[in-house]
Amino acid sequence: xxxxxxxxxxxxxxxxxxxxxxxxxxxxxxxxxxxxxxxxxxxxxxxxxxxxxxxxxxxxxxxxxxxxxxxxxxxxxxxxxxxxxxxxxxxxxxxxxxxxxxxxxxxxxxxxxxxxxxxxxxxxxxxxxxxxxxxxxxxxxxxxxxxxxxxxxxxxxxxxxxxxxxxxxxxxxxxxxxxxxxxxxxxxxxxxxxxxxxxxxxxxxxxxxxxxxxxxxxxxxxxxxxxxxxxxxxxxxxxxxx
Amino acid sequence: xxxxxxxxxxxxxxxxxxxxxxxxxxxxxxxxxxxxxxxxxxxxxxxxxxxxxxxxxxxxxxxxxxxxxxxxxxxxxxxxxxxxxxxxxxxxxxxxxxxxxxxxxxxxxxxxxxxxxxxxxxxxxxxxxxxxxxxxxxxxxxxxxxxxxxxxxxxxxxxxxxxxxxxxxxxx
Numbered sequence: 175x176x177x178x179x180x181x182x183x184x185x186x187x188x189x190x191x192x193x194x195x196x197x198x199x200x201x202x203x204x205x206x207x208x209x210x211x212x213x214x215x216x217x218x219x220x221x222x223x224x225x226x227x228x229x230x231x232x233x234x235x236x237x238x239x240x241x242x243x244x245x246x247x248x249x250x251x252x253x254x255x256x257x258x259x260x261x262x263x264x265x266x267x268x269x270x271x272x273x274x275x276x277x278x279x280x281x282x283x284x285x286x287x288x289x290x291x292x293x294x295x296x297x298x299x300x301x302x303x304x305x306x307x308x309x310x311x312x313x314x315x316x317x318x319x320x321x322x323x324x325x326x327x328x329x330x331x332x333x334x335x336x337x338x339x340x341x342x343x344x345x346x347x348x349x350x351x352x353x354x355x356x357x358x359x360x361x362x363x364x365x366x367x368x369x370x371x372x373x374x375x376x377x378x379x380x381x382x383x384x385x386x387x388x389x390x391x392x393x394x395x396x397x398x399x400x401x402x403x404x405x406x407x408x409x410x411x412x413x414x415x416x
Numbered sequence: 417x418x419x420x421x422x423x424x425x426x427x428x429x430x431x432x433x434x435x436x437x438x439x440x441x442x443x444x445x446x447x448x449x450x451x452x453x454x455x456x457x458x459x460x461x462x463x464x465x466x467x468x469x470x471x472x473x474x475x476x477x478x479x480x481x482x483x484x485x486x487x488x489x490x491x492x493x494x495x496x497x498x499x500x501x502x503x504x505x506x507x508x509x510x511x512x513x514x515x516x517x518x519x520x521x522x523x524x525x526x527x528x529x530x531x532x533x534x535x536x537x538x539x540x541x542x543x544x545x546x547x548x549x550x551x552x553x554x555x556x557x558x559x560x561x562x563x564x565x566x567x568x569x570x571x572x573x574x575x576x577x578x579x580x581x582x583x584x585x586x587x588x
Contacts, residue, residue: 269503269535272492273502275495278496278501279496302485305485306488306492309490312458312461313465313493318456318458319455321452323485329438329442330436349452
């Protein structure tokens with residue numbers, strides 16, 4: 175099994191050269207498989223993600239060459255399942271990361287080290303996988319945790335923000351009064367693809383006067399251009415997957 | 417732990433006062449116990465996790481299973497602190513790859529809880545976490561799932577119990 179190590183942003187464009195293997199309309203994003211990916215695609219058994227390193231636009235990973243030494247183990251613990259939830263999608267499954275106690279701890283530590291002491295009072299997590307990473311980060315940095323949920327899950331008064339899906343729209347909701355104007359927030363999800371959900375979360379928080387310091391995800395699918403959708407809002411990721 | 421009247425941990429009251437009760441949600445007559453207000457208080461949230469961690473850290477627990485979605489809020493911090501793996505138990509069709517499921521009854525009809533094949537191994541000692549236990553239907557399904565793959569369920573742990581609703585499953 176190969177591990178691809180790339181120093182983002184220099185190399186990331188090289189991972190997008192192969193044409194998509196499936197008809198365009200069947201893809202959530204026009205995702206080209208890495209040209210160095212061995213053909214595990216037909217199997218549904220557990221296999222490893224080939225990873226590249228990622229950093230935010232500012233390339234703020236810990237070590238001099240841009241790679242934190244904990245990243246390869248985290249990347250290799252993530253499983254890619256082909257054709258889920260529908261044909262053509264390569265689903266990045268973080269549940270295998272959660273089974274590796276060291277990798278899970280390292281994942282949280284990487285975020286905590288970045289955000290501790292930065293005056294962040296709110297960690298917002300997008301349902302449901304953002305609920306797995308957000309609370310440990312919030313607890314470690316002394317921030318409150320705010321769940322951002324699908325419609326009708328939160329009791330009491332909520333505000334909502336609509337966002338586009340491939341076909342149709344969906345909504346994300348937050349409790350009224352959970353956050354206050356002037357608070358500094360980060361938004362957590364396991365993965366950013368098109369950025370639809372995350373940008374809706376950003377809009378929702380900004381509407382109530384919160385400053386979004388950064389969005390943070392374990393995985394980015396760069397071909398889906400979520401980073402562009404976030405516009406001015408910074409994005410920090412651990413792993414970029416082509 | 418908190419059930420013993422002579423020895424209520426002083427942190428419990430602080431947590432209790434943070435839980436918000438929302439009447440008539442999701443439908444009329446239900447007094448919904450909303451834990452999101454606990455999460456807004458870093459001290460109360462930390463105390464909640466600490467109480468569970470103190471109870472389970474020396475019990476050789478290798479798996480913390482959390483029930484979607486509010487079990488995902490409490491399970492992972494506990495798992496991280498006690499060095500256990502975290503296993504999400506999810507509604508149908510959310511988990512990719514091979515899964516096993518357990519059906520359970522709702523007031524009207526049935527639902528299913530799913531778990532990944534291979535996430536839990538025979539001999540694993542498991543803790544099941546959810547925010548609240550009402551009838552216990554979901555928790556019982558979780559126990560059954562874990563026991564079917566040979567894990568030992570050491571305990572179920574919830575922030576809140578609604579004792580007037582009968583727990584449908586045996587005492588653990």
